[in-house]
Amino acid sequence: MSHGLLLTFEITILVLAIFLGFEVISKVPTLLHTPLMSGTNAIHGIVIVGAMLVAGAGHKDTLTTIIGLVAVVLASANVVGGFVVTDRMLEMFKKRERRDPDS
Amino acid sequence: MSREATNLLYLVTIVTFVLALRFLSNPATARRGNQIGAIGMLVAIVVTFAQNAVVSYWEIAVGMVIGGAFGAVAARKVRMTAMPQMVALFNGVGGGAAALISLAEFHNLAPDPGTLKTDISTSIMLSAIIGSISFAGSMIAFAKLQELIGGRPIVYPLQQVTNALLFAAVVAAGIAIAAGAEQQWLIWALVLGSLLFGVLFVLPIGGADMPVVISLLNAFTGLAAAATGFELENNVLIVSGMLVGASGTMLTILMGRAMNRSIANVLFGAFGQVAPSAAAAAAAGSSDGQVRSASAEDVAVMLAYAHKVVFVPGYGMAVAQAQHDVRALADLLESRGVEVSYAIHPVAGRMPGHMNVLLAEANVPYPQLKEMDDANNEFSRTDVVLVIGANDVVNPDARSNQGSPIYGMPILNVDQSQQVVVLKRSMNPGFAGIENPLFLNPKTVMLFGDAKESVEKLASSVKAV
Numbered sequence: 001m002s003h004g005l006l007l008t009f010e011i012t013i014l015v016l017a018i019f020l021g022f023e024v025i026s027k028v029p030t031l032l033h034t035p036l037m038s039g040t041n042a043i044h045g046i047v048i049v050g051a052m053l054v055a056g057a058g059h060k061d062t063l064t065t066i067i068g069l070v071a072v073v074l075a076s077a078n079v080v081g082g083f084v085v086t087d088r089m090l091e092m093f094k095k096r097e098r099r100d101p102d103s
Numbered sequence: 104m105s106r107e108a109t110n111l112l113y114l115v116t117i118v119t120f121v122l123a124l125r126f127l128s129n130p131a132t133a134r135r136g137n138q139i140g141a142i143g144m145l146v147a148i149v150v151t152f153a154q155n156a157v158v159s160y161w162e163i164a165v166g167m168v169i170g171g172a173f174g175a176v177a178a179r180k181v182r183m184t185a186m187p188q189m190v191a192l193f194n195g196v197g198g199g200a201a202a203l204i205s206l207a208e209f210h211n212l213a214p215d216p217g218t219l220k221t222d223i224s225t226s227i228m229l230s231a232i233i234g235s236i237s238f239a240g241s242m243i244a245f246a247k248l249q250e251l252i253g254g255r256p257i258v259y260p261l262q263q264v265t266n267a268l269l270f271a272a273v274v275a276a277g278i279a280i281a282a283g284a285e286q287q288w289l290i291w292a293l294v295l296g297s298l299l300f301g302v303l304f305v306l307p308i309g310g311a312d313m314p315v316v317i318s319l320l321n322a323f324t325g326l327a328a329a330a331t332g333f334e335l336e337n338n339v340l341i342v343s344g345m346l347v348g349a350s351g352t353m354l355t356i357l358m359g360r361a362m363n364r365s366i367a368n369v370l371f372g373a374f375g376q377v378a379p380s381a382a383a384a385a386a387a388g389s390s391d392g393q394v395r396s397a398s399a400e401d402v403a404v405m406l407a408y409a410h411k412v413v414f415v416p417g418y419g420m421a422v423a424q425a426q427h428d429v430r431a432l433a434d435l436l437e438s439r440g441v442e443v444s445y446a447i448h449p450v451a452g453r454m455p456g457h458m459n460v461l462l463a464e465a466n467v468p469y470p471q472l473k474e475m476d477d478a479n480n481e482f483s484r485t486d487v488v489l490v491i492g493a494n495d496v497v498n499p500d501a502r503s504n505q506g507s508p509i510y511g512m513p514i515l516n517v518d519q520s521q522q523v524v525v526l527k528r529s530m531n532p533g534f535a536g537i538e539n540p541l542f543l544n545p546k547t548v549m550l551f552g553d554a555k556e557s558v559e560k561l562a563s564s565v566k567a568v
Binding site for chain 1: 116120121123124125127128129130133134136137138140141144147148152154156157159160162163166167168169170171172173174175177178179181183186187189192193194196197199200203206208210211220222314317318324325327328331332333334335336337338339340341342343344345346347349350351352353354357358361447454455456459460474
């Protein structure tokens with residue numbers, strides 16, 4: 001595939017992703033704003049894939065690899081921390097037995 | 104693994120992320136949504152390890168263990184009240200990672216001038232700029248929420264002009280590089296300029312607006328991730344990054360709407376910067392009002408003989424970790440036949456939904472939590488409102504004082520009830536630094552002290568009534 005053709009495909013999926021992102025969360029109750037923010041925060045930890053590709057490519061140039069590895073460390077913190085914090089927030093919402101109204 | 108197989112497996116990750124967002128939008132499925140997202144992330148990581156292009160596994164694995172361990176420990180150890188700054192921190196490191204990826208890519212590709220295609224260099228510039236702004240801005244947001252630096256806005260003359268000029272310079276450097284000036288020093292200057300801009304951009308924003316800012320920076324990091332996807336010609340980065348960019352923007356708008364403020368107003372309004380006229384008006388107001396303070400015993404009698412009591416929790420409850428004591432006090436009152444509910448303002452605390460999380464932790468029955476509109480219908484029939492460390496969300500200036508920085512924000516109309524009791528550490532203005540005439544209202548009595556101690560005292564006094 002030519003570079004130009006690839007670029008047009010990339011732009012196409014980018015634009016579709018914009019619409020999907022807007023649509024998928026357009027109706028969210030206020031109490032979920034924070035967990036949702038935290039959840040999307042974990043999802044952009046996907047930069048770890050980019051960091052791995054850069055750090056793992058076996059560059060001759062050491063500086064590139066070192067920068068890539070620092071990126072791996074940061075992105076891993078984003079991924080793990082993001083999902084764990086979100087889970088802790090949502091843990092609080094688990095269903096509990098209803099109390100007797102006049103207890 | 105072939106590129107085709109890799110891309111198909113990345114598609115699995117994309118689908119899990121979309122499902123995660125969908126499930127996270129509903130309280131019943133939210134937790135599962137987060138778990139599905141985590142599984143999708145794991146798939147992406149494993150698939151990336153299996154790529155032919157990745158040759159140095161050990162270094163990456165060590166890096167992941169270091170970063171992952173930090174993330175896990177920080178996320179596990181943090182108290183529920185400090186969640187907002189944790190989100191800011193994790194968002195910042197994500198943005199930093201995106202910026203570093205573009206630095207490394209540029210360093211790797213640029214030694215052969217002319218080989219860098221314009222679209223690749225453009226995306227490198229974009230992710231470097233946006234990622235750096237997100238990193239620096241998030242760190243300032245973290246420092247403000249952690250109270251390492253003051254929560255109040257920091258302003259100086261010509262602030263917005265300086266920021267605009269700095270941003271213009273950064274963009275100009277980016278355009279120059281993308282147009283072919285592939286100098287190493289130029290990209291370092293660009294990154295430093297973007298970092299500085301991130302700092303200066305968040306500094307003037309008051310601590311009370313940080314949730315909106317973090318949400319916006321979260322969207323930025325998503326965009327930066329999408330840009331790295333263009334650099335590396337990687338679909339999962341493009342789609343996932345843009346999903347976060349778009350949904351994060353939407354979420355930022357929703358949060359702004361909950362506070363009845365536009366995003367532009369949050370970002371450039373220097374909230375908490377009380378206009379001289381408003382300060383004068385507040386000063387004049389305070390001279391003819393009187394603050395009345397009460398003892399825990401007085402308040403306990405009020406509560407014990409009321410028919411209907413509404414609790415209004417705020418950041419003061421969060422910071423004192425008083426939610427369990429509040430629940431115990433509520434139980435005690437209910438056992439005496441008092442009707443108890445909680446009025447939750449959408450932005451009470453430091454994050455939307457902050458109070459819901461804390462009260463859920465204390466096992467407060469869900470039906471007792473009233474959202475703002477329902478609560479406001481009830482206040483006229485309420486005997487006593489107990490304001491526990493909330494301030495701006497009950498400030499009547501938002502209704503009546505046009506000079507107030509929070510004018511127009513919907514509030515809980517606690518002053519419509521028979522009696523208001525405000526639990527507060529001192530007469531210092533709240534986090535946003537705004538005067539509150541509610542405290543001078545003849546219906547209001549103040550109970551000074553730490554929220555947890557005050558609520559404990561109230562509970563023991565109610566028992567003694």
